[in-house]
Amino acid sequence: MMSENEVRNLLKDARTIAIVGMSDDPKRDSNGVARFLKRNGYGIIPVNPNLEGHVINERPYASLRDIAQPVDVVVIFRRSEFVPEIVEDAIAIGARAVWMQLGVVHNEAAERAKAAGIPVTMDRCMAIEHRRLMRGIEPIHA
Structure with missing residues (x-):
């Protein structure tokens, strides 16, 4: 699991x-x-194979492996049994981090990501953590 400092740096970068x-x-x-x-x-x-047309004005992709541009963070909103395949895809595309949302935990997949040099957080909401940790901190890209 990522420390608070690591999460803050990830959100910032x-x-x-x-x-x-x-x-x-x-x-x-x-x-x-x-x-x-x-x-x-x-x-x-x-990322969802069932989406058609743009979502929040963004083009959806069927899988991580279909994305041509670099991905910094893969956020997982799928049931835990689907996590290992998603983590393998995250490793394959060179994602910088894997984030499993609230209620999503898969220790073996997390260990696989860590072994590939990809930090992982589990069972945390990225929006909640952003509000909590980033108050008053501007992201580098802002």
Whole structure:
């Protein structure tokens, strides 16, 4: 698990965030967190094979491996049993970090990511942590 300092630095330095399990329903947590992060200056890449058309004015991708640009953070809004495959994709694309949202935990996949040099946080909400840790701190890309 990342320390508070590591999370703060990740939030400060990250530019592009892929949201795996992104929904086009504004009532879903994945959509709300993505909108919050976008308002705070991050580039958002929706990832969901069931999405058609743009979501929050961003082109969705069926999988992480379809994304051509660099991804700083992979945020996972999928059930824990789907995490190992997503982590393998995150490793394959060279993501800088993996973030499992509240309720998403998979220790073996986290160990696999760490072994590949990718820091991981689990069972934490990126929007909540951003509000808590980034108050008064400007991201590098702002």
